[in-house]
Amino acid sequence: MGRATEAGCIAATTVRPDTSTRRITWWLEAAAATDLGGFVTGLRQDEAAVRAAIVEPWSNGPVEGQVNRLKLIKRSMYGRAKFDLLRQHVLQAA
Template identity: 45%
Template sequence: MPEELFTGQWQNRPSVLDDHKPYLDDRWYEGCANTRKLWEEIVPLGYKGSYQQVRAYLHDKRTSPRPVTAPPPSLRTVAGWILRNPDTLTESEQLQLKAVRTRCPELDALTRRFRSFAAMLTGGQGERLPDWLGTVRQGDPPSLHTLASGIDRDRDAVIAGLTMPWNSGVVEGHVSRIKMLERQMFGRAGFALLGKRALLAS
């Protein structure tokens, strides 16, 4: 067949179907092999490609001696999904993250702990920190044990930072501005000149 002449030529080329392959794989292994039904399911999820692309991908799964799956997401991609607000993830990203968490219990635990800490941080819920630290020490990934120990050394300060409305952002902003002025003068400014520039810039 003519298509066989191009075998391997375009195999690693990005496709509009790539983001939806994990969903198709999951549905395939659930027993759904109806190409048109699967195409109709991914269109509302944001798929902009053709029906023929879906059919070709599923045809490969039917004829391949080994399962054809989408390439796994990179570590950077998965970290981005975990660090972002869950409400900002697309349905496709949520499905892919769910698949990753299902396959890796440690990453699932890490995601749950991170999101719990993010809720404390954004909601001013510092009183929950002791319980969070206790839960982390009860068998979560070792990397979190080190973080918990560091937080515990300054527990009162961290609780205050997560609870009170005050912060040092304004002071840090002034320090950054003065450092910028100093860099603009290539480090050759004396204290008097730097003071004048800082006052005039404000």
């Protein structure tokens, strides 16, 4: 198994809600030495947000689901309706 693949497998066990921040730091250091170095550099640019996303119990999943639903409705009506009809369709679907 390659080093990057191994680092990816370790990441799967590291990214859990009950993970300590020490383990995240350890993984970032280990993965930086593999082909994932560029990815790790991107994560380190906003490391506080990455840590919060892993450690905190909150999620924006429900919001993203609603946005996805609205985009689907909008795409299905593209070129056929103006905003008033789109608004009615969205409110009716809710």
